[in-house]
Amino acid sequence: MSKQIDIKDLDIFYGDFRAVDGVQMQIKPRSVTALIGPSGCGKSTVLRTLNRMHEVIPGASVSGQVLMDGNDIYGAGVDPVNVRREVGMVFQRANPFPTMSIKENVLAGVRLNSRRMTKSEADDLTERALRGANLWNEVKDRLSLPGSGLSGGQQQRLCIARAIAVEPEVLLMDEPCSALDPISTLAIEDLINDLKDQYTVVIVTHNMQQAARVSDKTAFFNIAGTGKPGKLIEFNETSTIFSNPEKEETENYISGRFG
C-alpha cells in the first residue's frame, strides 16, 4: 500500500476568489509530511484537495494536477467517491457517527460501500483497524457501545481506525490533535509514527513542535495578507526547515518572529 502524490501547479478557488496559488509538491510514499503555516494560509484547503473534499464546499474548484502514482485525481471521468476510498481523512474534531456503536463505526466505511462481509471477516477487520489505531486494548470489551461515549482522544483514534478500515493508500489528517489534551496528543503522535510504515500520511498542524516530532518533510505555507492567495513558501526535509531553512520567511515563522 501507500502511494506517491505529485502536486503540479495546483490553484484552488472559492468561487472567483483564489485561495491558494501554484502549489508544487512531491510527497513520497511511506512518509509523513506536515503542512504548517499561519491561519488562513490555505494549508487545510490544500489537504482537502488531495481527496477532493473541498468540493463539499459549494463553489470550490481547482486547476492543475494531483497525481496519485501518476493518475490525475482530477482527470476526466474520475469519481471523487472513488478517490476518497483511496485517500482516507481524519478531521480536526473527532466525529464518530452518533447512531453507531464502536464496531459499527469502524466498519462504517466498508459497510456503506456495500461490501458484504461474513461475521468473522468483520470481527477480524474491526480488530485489525482498532489495533492499527492503538485503541483495541481500551475498547475490546465494549465494542457494541456508542462511539460517542469514548473520551476525546479515544474518539479521535476511533476515527483513525474508521479511516484505515477501508484500507486507503493515503491518510490525510487535518489538525487531528488540536482539540485534545497532551496525553491523547502523544498517543496520536505515536500512532502517526506507526502508520507511516503502511501509509502516505499528510498532516496539517498548527503546532510546530508536533510537525518537528512526527514528520519527515515539512511544507510551509504563508499568506501575504487578507484577500491574497496562500502560497507554498518552502518544502523541505523537516530537519532542514526547523534548523536551517532556505527562506527567510520560513525562518521568521518557525522562530516566532512572524510577519
Place this chain on the structure above:
Amino acid sequence: MLTTTNNSTTTSRTLTSKQLPKATPWVVAVASIIVAIIISFIAFGGFNIPVVAVLAGLINVVAVFAISASYEGRRKATDRVATTVVTSSFILACVPLISLLWMTISKGGAAISFDLLSRTMLGMKGVLDQQYVAGEATIAGGFYHAIVGTVLITAMACIISIPIGVLTAIYLVEYAEKNRLGKAITFLVDVMTGIPSIVAGLFAFALFSTIAGFIMPDAAGIAKTGFTAAVALSVLMIPIVVRNTEEILRLVPMDLREASYALGVPKWKTIVKIVLPTSVSGILSGITIAIARVIGETAPIMVTAGFAKALNWNLFSGWMSTLPTFIYDSQLRPVSPGDAALASSERAWAAALVLVALVMLLNLLARVIAKVLAPKAGR
C-alpha cells in the same frame, strides 16, 4: 453605582440595601383584589368579574410601585412593577386556558360513555334525544364513524404528505445549495404555512370538482370524499413537515457528512445511512406534531367531506365525518331543536374530550420519540 441605585441615605458605598419582605407582592396583590371587589360593589352594584380584574390589576401595579419606590428606590420599583405586570398577565392568560381544559374534561367526562364511542348517528331521530333529556332513556347515537373518519383521513394525509415533505426537506438541505429553485421552494413553503385552512379545503374541493366536472358534468357533488379531505389536510401538513424536517436536518453536523464522504461513501448513501438515522428522532417527532396539528382541523374537512351520519370506510366515495366536523355539526345543528339540543351538545363535548386527548397524546408521543430515539452517548 451602588450608592445611587439604592435610596439609602448613606454616602458611602454599601452592599446591602433596603429590601421589602418576600411576601410583600402577594400581600399587596390580595389586598388590591379585595379593594377592587369593594369598589365594584359600591360603583357598579355587584360583583363584575371583568371590572374587578381590571381594577385589581391597576390598583396592584400602583400600590407595588408606590410601596417599593418609597422603600427600595425607583429602579427596584420599576423592576417590581415589571415583574408584577408580567406575572399577572401570565396568570390572567392562564384563566381562560384552564377554563377551556376544565370544561372539556368535566363536560366531556360527564357525557362520554362506551356507547357513544361505539355507535354512529345512523337512524338518529329527534325523539330519542327528547326522551333522553326527559330522563326516559339513555343517550342515543355516537361518534364511532367520526373516529374512523378521523383516523382514515389523517392516515391518508400522512401517506401523501410525509414523503413529499421529507424529500423536499432533504432537497432543500442537501441538494439545493441556495440555488434559485431552492429559494423558490423555501419561499413557497413559507406561503403555504400561511394558507388559511378553509382555503386549503376549498382548493381540494375545487380541484376534485373540476376533475369530476370533466368526467361527469353536473356531478360536482361526487367531489366530496374522504380522499379530497386528505388532500386538503396534506396542503396544510406538507409545509409543517418540510419545516420541521429541514430544521432537524440542518442540525446534523457537517462533520458527520464529511466523515462519511471521506470514507468514500456516495452522497445519497451518506444521507440515507448517516444523516437520516442521526436525525430520525427529530423528524419523527416533527411529523407527529404535524399530525396533531391537522387532526383537529374542521374547516377543510367540512367543505371537502361533508357531514356523514353513518360509518364509511371508503375514502374514495361518499361523505365522511371526523371528530372536529362531528363536534361542529352536533353543536350548531342539533338533531332535535329546543331543550333536547342538550343531548347533541353532550355528544359534542364527549367528542371534544376524545379529540383533545388524542391531540395531547400525539404531542406527548412526539416528546417520547424525541427522547427515546435520540442518539445517546453511552458512557
Place this chain on the structure above:
Amino acid sequence: MPTSTQTTVSGPAGAPEPDSHPKSGTGQRPKAVVRPGDRIFSAATLIAGILILLILAGVALFLLAQSKDTIEAQVNDPSSITGGNGFFSYVWPLVIGTLISSAIALLVATPFALGIALFTTHMAPRKLAPTLGYVIDLLAAIPSVVYGLWGIALAGSLTDFYLWLSKWFGWIPIFAPDANGDVSNTGRTLLTASLVLSIMILPIITSLTREIFLQTPRLQEEAALALGATRWEMIRMSVLPFGKSGIASATMLGLGRALGETMAVAMILSPGLLTASLVVSGNQTIASEIAQNFPEAAGLRLSELITVGLVLFVITLLVNMGARAIVAKTSVKGS
C-alpha cells in the same frame, strides 16, 4: 457538491485507467460514473420540491377556475350575486369583519403573549419554567373547534359586561347599543368572537416568542446583570432588543392565523349585517361566511364562496409577505 462534482465527472467514457495494483476488492478503480443511486435520490427529492410548486400554483389556479361563474355573473348580471349589488359590495363587509376581528385578537393577545413568554423564560422559578413552556405548547395544539365549543358555552356570561360597556362607553361607536338601547342577549357578537380568537392565537404567539427569548445569548444577559442591572433592566437591555424581529414575525404569524381562523368565529358569531358596534349581533368574517354557507351551497352560490375564499387567500398572502418584509428589515438593522 454535485454541481462541481458533475462538471469534472462527466468526461469521456474512455478515462485513463490507473495502473492501480490489485487490492482486497474494495473496488477502488476510479471509473467514469454518475452514480445511479445519487441520480435517483436527487431526482426524487427534486420532484418532491417541484410538487410543492405545483400544489401552490394549483391552489390559485383551481380556485380561479371555480370562480369563473362568479366573475361571469359579476360582468353580466351583478344583481344575481348574493346581496343583489354585485360581488364587491357582497365581499366588502366580510373583509372588514375579518380585519376587525383579527386586529382586536392581535391587540389583546400580543401583550399577554409577551408577558407569558417573558414569565416562562426569565421570571418563573427555574424548576417550573420548562413545564410551563410545555403546557403552552400543548395549549397551542388544542383544535379550534374545541375553542369554539367553549366560546359558545361562555358567550352568554359576557352579556352583563357588554351591557355595562354600552352604558358607560356607548358613546364610542364600537360599544354602541342597538336602537332599543340593548346589546346582544346571547353574547354571540363579533367582540366575543374576537376575544376567543385572541385566546386561540395566544399560545401560538407565545410559543414562538418564547423560543426567541430562550435564544437570547446568555453572555449578553450576564453582561447586563454584571453591570448591576435589575432583572427588568436586563430584559430591556438584552432580551427585548434581541427578540425584536422575532416578536414581529410571531405577531404577524398570529395575525395570519387569526385572519384564516374559521371555526371559532363560525361557531360563536351569529352573523348579520355590517355594523360598527361590536357588542350587538351582526358582522361576519370571510372564513365563517364560507363555513356557514358552504354545506348548503350549490351553483353560483358555491362559486361565490370559492371566490370569497380566493380573496381570503390573497389577503393572508399579503399579510405573510408583509411580515417577511418587516422581519427582513428589522433583522438587518438588529444585526
